[in-house]
Amino acid sequence: MTAVQAEQGVLAGDPRMLIDGELVQTAGGATFDVVHPASEQVAGQAADGTVDDMGRAVAAARRAFDETDWSRDLDFRVHCLTQLHEALERNKEHLRRVLITEVGCPVSVTGSQIESPIEEVKHWTEHGRKFEYLVDNGVHDTPLGPARRKLHYEAVGVVGAITPWNVPFYLNIAETVPALIAGNTVVLKPAQLTPWSGSEYGRIVAEETDIPAGVFNVVTSNANEVGAALSADPRVDMITFTGSTATGRAILAAGASTVKKTLLELGGKSAHIVLDDADFSASLPLAAMMACVMSGQSCILPSRILLPRSRYEEGLAILKASMENFPVGDPWTPGVMQGPQISETQRQKVLGLIQSGIDSGARLITGGGVPENLPVGYFTQPTLLADVDPDSQIAQEEIFGPVLTVTPYDDDDHAVAIANNSIYGLSGEVSSADVDRAFAVATRMRTGNVTINAKSHFGIDSPFGGTKQSGLGYRNGAEGFKEYLAIKTIGMPE
Template structure:
């Protein structure tokens, strides 16, 4: 494995430093359970200092108005990421347990491409639009609409695809002219701290514009959601935590962006190649041990093809198995932690209690690290908790449907609405079904939506707002209308 980056440090007001009291916590490799580094355990004073620095940088510098300088700085960061790519990839596999094949997608390449994409968008974006002259209430006026940065952004990110989500937040926020305090998940702080190091050592981004704090305590991190100096909270994670963040932000009426959970359905209509859909969905459910909010974890198939779909899904998962994420052939690595392994195991017990059976898998693996067998659950309907709740492990539930209307009903019978897929021999039929499904992204007959220029987000309890694309950039902008005498 390539050498890992330098030790993790906080970035506060342009300075790389340990936690103010010197405290640290261990960073574990989920494939082995071994300690690979130490993270600075940021204190309440550190978070306070980061917020103050971000507020000062927004209010007292021209960062928010100097579009050309922002473009220059973001291109420097993009170049630094490409230069640091080997160490970043190695750290992602070691800290996250992410299979190395994913570095060509969400692990590294796509988020870095996304940073360039949003920088190019900044270069040509119309921050001011002329509405022309009019005479509202008989007064001749010339009107313009101006887009301006929201202000100070608290970016709170999860552990499953850290670089993707870190850059999907800080890239648009910085491009828009905001200042940022990034708070990563305690399971994966090093990648965020490495971003901070690159900003400090390889860019001209002014002190305070970008800050990284890595407290382990939720109470310390909660300052970011309630402090009146923070104008916006951008959060990706569980729906339960999203609710708590909304509640904490309510007294100051902050803008809140939330990208939350999913329980996405992969639908095979009765004229589809059911075996191909079952195999592809089982494969997807194994990627990164199922630790992706948009992964399709409900396979919805025609009732008369149910047994075939279960058998193909099980055979696919058995052929994939579990492997060291550093292995180039690995698809399903470990889950992130002992806590997550135990959580997935509790759902496997629940599957039996609810009357389900395992076509394959069904248990955790007794070896160093945090491993779960890829699992296909059969015999449950869509009302089961296994079909309704986000598990975040390599667990696929197969559910029968009785025609297009029933498939749509099943897909929509969920608190979530993040992603999904529809397959049919008829593109017209698949598109008609897709139009009835209430999700933010949907793959039709194998199409791929994941790209920096495509908005990503969900309906219902899967979140508020969109990340990536022009819509993701504009989440970090306010709208101001100006009127002048004509």
């Protein structure tokens, strides 16, 4: 065990893939390094799967869907996913250490990435158990006489899930468990930077549940073409993906030739409209925290703060103090709330966008570089940029770092226009002492989700999805579950 492992709890994940019920290496045993972003040290290896490995996984999933009773035996699915929930509970501290090792997520804020998804397994299992898969739609007049119509909800088939690195275990669960309880078979392709959150999931399925061979598969790889092969494979009926809009476009194109069902949660550039009657002392420190708590690596982060000109400097002062006092450091240290960026590449992207903002006329209020006290690890200072041009790169491009941009506005109409000046429409926020006024503003924002006065829109019981180039379809809620089902309308004698 290295000094890093002994002192910080770094833990290597399972280096194998799960294909057709077996935990395997790729042919030839090729692997790739997994780096701990807080130390810049290699923590271990993951299997570097190939296009052939992906083909075997898809074939297994296709066979399991077509030739077994998985899609028809709800009681057995409930049994297996109840086992999965119990197994994840037993393994959660192990999973937590793997998550911190891969992502650099501070231990203090891992609850939303470990406990929450484990509880989601229980939620979806119960939701799937209670769901009405056959609905009587009544008797209808037809030219040939009365006909009763029934709606049969049935599994889509083979689902390919491609997940990102920012909240890997959570999204691995969110994109696969509803699909499984709905009766689909699944092939999971985890992100290249966080393969272990997928391979550990596969290990637990193989070793601690009765989920049959081929029903759930995990292929890890450091090659982009492996995920592309999953998207294009005609044996796959549906792709679910969370990640960048650029990759989402490529996935949509890859599935076009087979008219594959595609569920996409893509990029965001969310605006937080702080109205002139808002309690700045309550709303702005929370806005600063949200920018930093996941190192800014969140798709729903309201990274564009819109402040009224009448209170502009007051708001900047509060944001500056909050960001300068935010606890940044070693993710293994309790109390730390912001860890490193996922990689040096990502940190350089963030720093480059900050400089782009300055070059375009933005005023650097605080941050903008690397913390002097953290020379090792991919850390970035919490950064506040003021006077940001709404049309500039820093205001238009998703940063995925601990950066807030601030732009002044004149009135409510002006604020809404600035907020809607984006190709994205994933999330947004409004703060005001007048809830009715805030609601009126929220309904004018072209985005799939809006939070008013910190009352979060996000939850497993409510649909979550984006407008414009932020995605297609929904996760969560009854609408999210139905994404993994096809509706068959059956006409029959009354």
